[in-house]
Amino acid sequence: MGQAETGELGVPVNTTVSLKVGPRGPVLLEDTIGRKKVLHFAKERQAERVVHAVGHGAYGTFVSNGDHSNLTSACFLQAGASSDTFVRFSTVVSPAGGADVDRDIRGFATKLFTQCGNHDLLGLHLPSFLVNDGLLFPDVVHAIKQEPDSGFPSFGTAHSTAYDFFTQRTESAFQVMNVLSDLGIPRTSRHHGSAGVSTYRFINAEGATTLFKWYFIPKLGYRSNVQDEMSKIGGKLPQFQRADLYNNIAAGRFPEYDLMVQLFPDNDSFMYKNYDLLDPTIVIPFEENPPITLGTMTLNRNPTNYFAETEQVAFSPANVVTGISFVPDPVISWRLLAYDETHHYRHGSENFVEMGVNSPIVPVNNNFRDGLMQMYLYEGNSASTPNNIGGIHEASGPTAYGYGNQNFNGRIGRYEFNNDPYTQAAIFFNSQNNYSQQHTVDAYRLEIGLIADQNVKINFVNKVLNSIDNCLARRVAYGLGVPLPAAQGT
Numbered sequence: 001m002g003q004a005e006t007g008e009l010g011v012p013v014n015t016t017v018s019l020k021v022g023p024r025g026p027v028l029l030e031d032t033i034g035r036k037k038v039l040h041f042a043k044e045r046q047a048e049r050v051v052h053a054v055g056h057g058a059y060g061t062f063v064s065n066g067d068h069s070n071l072t073s074a075c076f077l078q079a080g081a082s083s084d085t086f087v088r089f090s091t092v093v094s095p096a097g098g099a100d101v102d103r104d105i106r107g108f109a110t111k112l113f114t115q116c117g118n119h120d121l122l123g124l125h126l127p128s129f130l131v132n133d134g135l136l137f138p139d140v141v142h143a144i145k146q147e148p149d150s151g152f153p154s155f156g157t158a159h160s161t162a163y164d165f166f167t168q169r170t171e172s173a174f175q176v177m178n179v180l181s182d183l184g185i186p187r188t189s190r191h192h193g194s195a196g197v198s199t200y201r202f203i204n205a206e207g208a209t210t211l212f213k214w215y216f217i218p219k220l221g222y223r224s225n226v227q228d229e230m231s232k233i234g235g236k237l238p239q240f241q242r243a244d245l246y247n248n249i250a251a252g253r254f255p256e257y258d259l260m261v262q263l264f265p266d267n268d269s270f271m272y273k274n275y276d277l278l279d280p281t282i283v284i285p286f287e288e289n290p291p292i293t294l295g296t297m298t299l300n301r302n303p304t305n306y307f308a309e310t311e312q313v314a315f316s317p318a319n320v321v322t323g324i325s326f327v328p329d330p331v332i333s334w335r336l337l338a339y340d341e342t343h344h345y346r347h348g349s350e351n352f353v354e355m356g357v358n359s360p361i362v363p364v365n366n367n368f369r370d371g372l373m374q375m376y377l378y379e380g381n382s383a384s385t386p387n388n389i390g391g392i393h394e395a396s397g398p399t400a401y402g403y404g405n406q407n408f409n410g411r412i413g414r415y416e417f418n419n420d421p422y423t424q425a426a427i428f429f430n431s432q433n434n435y436s437q438q439h440t441v442d443a444y445r446l447e448i449g450l451i452a453d454q455n456v457k458i459n460f461v462n463k464v465l466n467s468i469d470n471c472l473a474r475r476v477a478y479g480l481g482v483p484l485p486a487a488q489g490t
Contacts, residue, residue, distance in 0.1 A: 007033050007036070013033045014414060015033055015034055015037045015135050016133070016135060016136060016139070017133055017135065017414035017415065017416055018031060018034055018133050018134065018135050018330040018333065018334070018414065019031035019034060019412060019413070019414055020328070020330065020410075020412070020413065020414070020415055021408045021409070021410045021411075021412060022408065022409065022410015022411060022412075022413075022415070023410065023413075023415035024268075024269075024270060024278065024328065024410070025328055025408040025409075025410045026328035026333065026408060027134075027328065027330050027333035027334065028412065030412075034135050034334070035337070037135060037138060038134070038135070038137070038138065038334050038337055038338050038341075039337070039338075039341055040138075041137070041138035041141070041338070042338050042341040042342040042345060043341070043342075043345040052088075052090035052091070052092060052107045052109075053090070053094065053095050053096040053098070054090060054091045054094045054095075054096060054097070054098045054099070054100050055088050055089060055090035055091075055100075055107070055310060055311075056088070056089055056090075056100065056189070056239070056241065056242035056245060056246070056310060057086060057087055057088040057089065057303055057309065057310040057313065058086075058087055058245060058246075058249055058299040058300075058301065058302055058303065059084065059085065059086050059087075059299070059300070059301040059302070059303070060084070060085045060086075060087060060254075060297050060298050060299035060300055060301070061082060061083070061084055061085060061297065061298050061300060062076065062082070062083045062084075062085050062110075062112055062259070062295055062296070062297040063081070063082045063295055063296055063297075063298075064076060064077050064078060064079065064080070064081040064082075064294065064295040065293060065294060065295045065296065066079055066294075067079035068294055069204060069205065070204060071202045071204060071210055071212075071263075072202040072203060072204055072210075072323040072324060073203065073204055073205045073322055073323035073398065074114075074116070074119070074202075074321050074322065074323030074324050075114050075115050075116035075321060075322075075323075076112055076114040076115075076116075076119060076295075076321070077294055077295065077323075081114075081115075083112045083113060083114045083115075084112075084113045084361070085110055085111060085112050085113070085297055085299075086110070086111045086113075086309070086313060086357055087108065087109065087110045087111075087297075087299060088107070088109050088310060088313055088315070089106060089107065089108055089189040089241065089245070090106065090107035090109075091104040091105070091106060091107070092104055092105045092106075092107065092144070093105075093144055093145065093155065093156060093157060094154065094155045095154055098154070098155050098238070099155070099234040099238035099239070099240075100238065100239055100240065100241040100242055101185070101225070101230050101233050101234045101238070101240050101241060102155055102156065102185075102230065102234060103156065103179060103180070103184045103185045103227075103230065103443070104156070104179070104184065105124055105125065105126055105175075105179055105184075106124065106125035106126075106186065106189075106192060107122070107123070107124060107125075108123045108124065108125055108189075108192070108193070108194030108216065109121070109122045109123065109194075109315040110122075110123075110194070110216070110297070111313065111315060111319075111357075111358075113360060113361045114321055114361075114362075115361075115362060116321045116322060116362065116399070117321050117322075117360055117362055118319050118321075118358075118360045119319060119320055119321045119324070120315045120316055120317065120319040120320070121194070121196060121214065121216075122196070122315050122316070122317050122335075122339075123194030123195050123196050123197065123214075123215075123216065124194065124195055124197055125183075125186060125192040125193060125194060125195070126175060126178040126179065126183060126184075126195065127178075127195040127197065127215070127283045128174050128175040128178060128197065128280070128281050128282075128283050129175060129197050129198075129280040129281050129331060130169075130171075130172045130175045130176070130281070131169055131171060131172065131281070131331070132171045132279045132280060132281045132330070132331065132417045132419075133330045133331065133416075133417075134330050134331040134332070134333055134334025134335060134338075135330070135334060136169065137331070137334065137335075137338070139165065140165060140169070140172070142161070143161045143162050143164070143165035143166075144157045144161075144162045144165075146159075147159055147160070147161050148161075153450075156447075157179075157447065158446070158447040158448075158449075158450035158451065159450065159451060159452070160451050160452055160453040160456045163447075163448060163451055163456050163457070163460045164453070164456045164459075164460075166460060166464065167456070167459050167460045167463050167464055170421040170422070170463070170464060170467070171279075171281040171417070171419070171421045172281070172421075173421050173422055173425045173464050173467075173468060174281060174283070174421070174424045174425040174428065175281065176464075177425045177428060177429060177440065177468070178428070180440055180443035180444055180447065181428075181432065181436065181439065181440045181443070182224040182226070182436055182439050182440075183222075183224060184224075184443070185224055185225045185226070185227070185230045186222070186223065186224055186225075187223040187224055187225050188223070188240075188241050188244045188245065189241050189244070189245045189255075190218060190220050190244070190245065190248065190255040191218055191220055191221065191222055191223035191224075192218060192222060193215060193216045193217045193218050193222070193257065194215065194216040194257070195213070195214075195215050195216075196213060196214040196215070197213075197280045197331075198213075198280045198317075198327075198329045198331060198332040199211050199212070199213055199264070199270070199277040199278065199280075199327050199329060200212055200213070200214065200324060200325070200326060200327065201266060201324070201325040201326060201327055201404055202323065202324060203322075203323050203324070203325060203402060203403075203404045204323070205398055207402075207404070207405065209266040209404045209405070210263055210264070210265070210266055211263070211264040211265070211266045211270070211272075211277060211327065212261040212262060212263050212264065213261065213262045213264075213277075213284065214259065214260070214261045215259075215260045215261070215262075215291060216257040216258070216259055216260075216297065217257060217258045217260055218255065218256075218257050219255070219256040219257065219258065219296075220255060220256075226439060227439070227442065227443065227446070245299070246302050249299060249300065249301065249302050250302060254298050254299055254300045255298070255299050256296055256297065256298045256299075257296065257297045257299075258293050258295075258296050259293065259294045259295045259296065259297065260291035260292060260293050260294065261291055261292060261294060262284055262286075262289045262290075262291045263289075263292070264277060264284075264289070266404075268407075270327060270328075272284060272288075272289065273288065275288070276417065276419050277327065277329075278327060278328060278329045278330070278417075279329075279417050279419050280329060280331045280332070281419075281421070282419060282424070283424060308355075308356065308357065309356075309357045312347070312352075312355050312357055312358070313357045313358060314339075314343040314346075314347070314352050314353070314355075314358050315339065316336075316339035316340050316343070317332060317335050317336055317339060318336045318339065318340060320401075321401075322398075322399060322400065322401045322402065325402070325403045325404050326403075328408070347373075348372060348373070349371055349372035349373040350368070350371050351371050351372065351373040351374050351375065352373070354373070354374075354375040354376065364376070365392050366392060367383055367384060367385060367391075367392060369383060421467075422464075422467045422468045425468045426468045426469050429468065429469055429472055430469065440472075441472065441475045441476055441479070442479075444465070444472075444476045445476055445479035445480060448460060448461070448476065448480055449479070449480055454482075457480060457482055458482050458483070461473050461476060461477050461480070461482060461485060462485050465477075465485075466485040466487075466488060467488065470485065470486075470487040470488065473485050
């Protein structure tokens with residue numbers, strides 16, 4: 001049965017569920033054991049990214065398509081606004097040197113260099129997430145990476161630790177199916193989009209708020225490989241997607257992506273119809289809430305130095321401009337802490353934000369002084385705020401960053417979500433045509449067939465796949481040579 005969890009000093013603890021103000025309230029900094037877990041995880045690798053190590057990037061321009069001041073005061077979404085961008089595409093599982101065509105979740109992170117500061121949009125090419133609590137992020141990454149005893153496999157999730165975790169945390173069912181469908185092997189970076197996964201908050205100049213989910217939709221449409229194509233391309237040119245993007249930009253064929261958002265009323269429930277806006281494993285179908293377009297990004301310039309730009313770029317969901325804020329989603333809450341901490345560790349200094357590809361185009365005024373790699377030359381004899389000797393003073397007024405009007409009242413505790421983890425996976429599977437369904441079944445058979453532990457195979461088929469769709473479970477079980485599960489309730 002394993003061992004009961006303890007902290008680093010031997011005290012029994014629970015770090016699988018965040019400490020919150022009531023079941024729908026924000027995560028608390030008082031969760032010291034959770035904070036230690038996330039900060040430790042952020043420093044588990046030196047130099048190489050813990051996830052998203054394999055990547056490629058490009059510069060571009062984002063242009064707002066109109067006046068969106070009714071929604072937000074964010075400067076890059078106002079009439080006539082144009083902002084330079086840097087985008088990094090990546091895969092999650094593979095270590096540095098791996099292929100970028102492998103079946104995997106893709107990262108699609110965008111840094112906007114706006115006239116009101118840098119704003120980062122961190123997305124995945126699939127609209128869901130594997131876990132619904134950020135305290136589980138270290139665990140899911142440990143599970144999908146190479147097994148700790150053997151050190152392999154390094155380039156995928158086809159092993160016992162991954163599928164044992166997916167069986168224990170069934171909110172992963174939809175995202176795992178997404179990855180094992182044709183969507184999991186996009187043909188190029190020009191043919192997949194990005195989804196912010198979590199819900200965010202718009203705030204306009206009058207203080208009115210609207211919740212939203214954002215997406216980048218490729219104007220070229222969506223294209224995928226099939227398994228054999230992926231294997232052949234990866235064997236001949238592991239960095240195929242990097243080369244494809246670079247060569248197309250160099251030839252003047254600039255990919256474009258529309259920034260679209262779904263809008264939701266901002267109320268204390270954080271629900272839209274029956275969809276939970278605080279659970280990033282839940283997707284609101286476009287049929288239920290059609291998105292609107294706010295602007296278009298065009299990638300039009302290649303980096304000139306892969307290391308200095310594509311590798312040294314540092315994204316964080318905490319990098320937001322005035323007019324955009326957060327909701328108490330326990331995944332984004334921990335990501336706000338973890339990303340900056342990871343970059344501090346990877347670059348060796350808190351001053352990584354001063355590196356060229358990370359630095360803003362607007363003046364920076366603060367007392368975040370000294371430290372390794374400090375590049376700003378602070379002048380004058382004032383080093384504190386407040387002061388009355390010509391130094392830095394606090395920002396105020398409509399341009400100062402605000403969080404919107406939020407009120408929370410609840411008993412502090414660790415609260416699990418109780419959302420149905422299977423229905424959206426079942427809808428997705430049954431929406432596929434016969435060819436796509438067979439590709440998904442074949443991918444499950446390939447992945448699960450490589451698992452060494454027979455009990456993990458059987459448990460995943462019976463608990464997860466059979467809860468999604470009995471026909472799917474039986475087709476996969478037949479290919480694996482394990483007992484065919486009976487339909488639930490029979």
